[in-house]
Amino acid sequence: MRKLIAVSTMYLLLNGCGGSNFNELFVGSAEKESLDQVLTEAKYAYDKGEYDKVLQLTEKVQKLYPYHEEALVLKSNAYLAKADFDVMGIVNAILTTSDSSSTKLADSGAKDATTNLLGKLAKAFPLSEADLSSLSKESKTVSKVRLYIPKNASEARGSTDSATRMYNLSQAVTALCPLLRGLYSESDASYKDLPIYKKGTDGTLQDKRYIDCGESTEAAHMGARSKFTWALANIAEAVAFYSVVMYSSDTVNSTPNIETASLNLKNTTNVSDFLSGLDALTSTIESIFPTQNADDSMLNSVFSDLASSSVALGSIAGMPSSVSSNILSATTNLQDKIKTITKAPTANTASSAQQNEALKNTFTKTSAEQISGKIATITDPTQKTQACALFKKLNSDATALPSGC
Numbered sequence: 573m574r575k576l577i578a579v580s581t582m583y584l585l586l587n588g589c590g591g592s593n594f595n596e597l598f599v600g601s602a603e604k605e606s607l608d609q610v611l612t613e614a615k616y617a618y619d620k621g622e623y624d625k626v627l628q629l630t631e632k633v634q635k636l637y638p639y640h641e642e643a644l645v646l647k648s649n650a651y652l653a654k655a656d657f658d659v660m661g662i663v664n665a666i667l668t669t670s671d672s673s674s675t676k677l678a679d680s681g682a683k684d685a686t687t688n689l690l691g692k693l694a695k696a697f698p699l700s701e702a703d704l705s706s707l708s709k710e711s712k713t714v715s716k717v718r719l720y721i722p723k724n725a726s727e728a729r730g731s732t733d734s735a736t737r738m739y740n741l742s743q744a745v746t747a748l749c750p751l752l753r754g755l756y757s758e759s760d761a762s763y764k765d766l767p768i769y770k771k772g773t774d775g776t777l778q779d780k781r782y783i784d785c786g787e788s789t790e791a792a793h794m795g796a797r798s799k800f801t802w803a804l805a806n807i808a809e810a811v812a813f814y815s816v817v818m819y820s821s822d823t824v825n826s827t828p829n830i831e832t833a834s835l836n837l838k839n840t841t842n843v844s845d846f847l848s849g850l851d852a853l854t855s856t857i858e859s860i861f862p863t864q865n866a867d868d869s870m871l872n873s874v875f876s877d878l879a880s881s882s883v884a885l886g887s888i889a890g891m892p893s894s895v896s897s898n899i900l901s902a903t904t905n906l907q908d909k910i911k912t913i914t915k916a917p918t919a920n921t922a923s924s925a926q927q928n929e930a931l932k933n934t935f936t937k938t939s940a941e942q943i944s945g946k947i948a949t950i951t952d953p954t955q956k957t958q959a960c961a962l963f964k965k966l967n968s969d970a971t972a973l974p975s976g977c
Contacts, residue, residue: 607633614646618653626650639750641798648801651744655737657697657808665696666898685905686934689898690814690874695826697808699815703737707816707870714852715833721859722816725873726780741812744805746781751794752802770876772867772924779876796888803884807899810877813870817860818935830857834939838946843955846946847962854965861932866924871931875910878903909934933969940967947974 614629627650633643652659666689705711707728708720722728729742772778794802818828833853840846862869882903885896910922910930922930933940943966947959960977 607636611642611646614643618646618650621653623650623654641751641795644748644751645798645801648744648747648798648805651740651747652801652805652808654734655740655744655808657741657744657804659804661696662693662804662807662811663895665692666895668692684934684937685898685901686878686903687818687937689902690811690818691826691828693807693811694815694818694820697811697815699737699812703812704816704819706731706736707738707812712856714856715836715849717829717833717836718819718821719829719833719856719860720816720819721856722813722870724865724868725813725870726868728813728870729781738812741805741809742781745802745809748794748798748802748805749782751798752782774867778867778872778924796890799884799888800891803881803899806877806881806884810874810881813874813877817870817874828935830860830936831938831942834942838942840946843950843952847955847958850943850959850962850966854962857932857936857966861928861935863925863928863932866928869924869928871928871935872924875903875906875927875931878906906931906934929968933967933972936967937969937972940969940972944972944974948976950976 610629610632614626614633617623617625617629626646630643630647630650633640634647637643699707704720707723709723711718711720713719728738731739731742733739769782770778777783818830820826820828822829822832830853837846837849837853840849861871866872878899882896882899885891885899888896910927912930940963943963947956947963950956950959956976960974963974963977
């Protein structure tokens with residue numbers, strides 16, 4: 573029953589009315605009739621799968637009313653559709669994650685809240701090899717498996733090829749950014765704590781898409797549909813980036829290749845070969861989970877996207893807890909880990925390098941457990957010292973250190 577209610581709510585958010593718009597208060601009846609006609613035509617085109625036509629029609633509306641909520645929501649949804657983002661499939665994956673455990677997602681055993689949720693969402697929004705290559709600088713073969721080295725987030729988002737999924741995902745996010753102030757009341761400055769407003773080491777916003785957002789100076793309105801759509805767009809990007817960072821070629825169990833590589837290393841009998849393989853793995857992992865130039869990393873963006881979607885979903889009245897609580901659990905799980913490793917009062921005050929270190933520890937937890945058991949069996953002191961040093965590059969969590977390190 574809870575799942576049925578949640579799905580029904582999602583349907584209403586996707587297909588309901590966009591709500592009132594500040595602009596329309598000053599529109600004459602004839603002009604409003606013309607505006608309604610264009611919007612009706614855009615909705616009809618969306619239902620027919622004519623997404624480029626939707627974009628053309630919503631651009632018409634925006635020329636007159638740049639902050640028209642219903643037009644912006646349609647525009648964002650059209651870009652999501654062009655990216656082949658299955659909204660109901662993602663919602664169902666979130667609900668299935670909730671149903672699969674009798675406990676909170678944060679207590680989900682071997683895989684924590686974040687990796688459990690993102691792993692399920694990645695299966696619901698699979699990327700092709702072409703998608704992965706377009707989001708990566710290169711691929712490497714380590715311990716007999718392929719690992720992708722991700723591009724910087726801004727480079728990945730900066731594609732000008734409208735046929736690529738990343739271009740459309742990025743456009744889906746930015747289509748709604750003029751309305752973001754509508755997440756909070758005018759007197760509430762806490763919106764500045766949103767990750768999208770976090771500044772990097774250069775003093776400007778980490779996510780450059782929001783520098784020239786064109787934020788409305790009018791009475792910006794962000795209703796339930798625009799909040800929900802913006803949350804989905806952020807989730808889509810988080811899942812796409814996660815799919816590169818934690819790439820899996822396992823079509824059955826979706827085990828990340830990083831974990832397969834570490835398992836292969838664990839089963840290596842020759843210690844010298846093990847150390848050579850571990851050196852290659854840790855070097856590759858440092859490229860996948862960078863602590864240098866971390867502001868613009870995909871890893872940093874995974875957290876920012878999740879945190880932003882959590883804020884948006886949490887602000888929708890009547891949102892089923894089975895949907896919002898799982899995103900919140902995944903975000904809170906990461907925030908807690910960031911605060912633990914950085915000693916920062918909030919995750920948002922931690923540097924990107926500190927944040928990425930905490931996220932790396934989360935995503936390499938299983939690999940660390942596999943490697944730790946192997947290192948514990950090494951008896952030669954020199955080899956042990958080398959193995960321990962390499963392990964700390966893989967995972968810096970002091971509680972994960974192998975015996976003897």
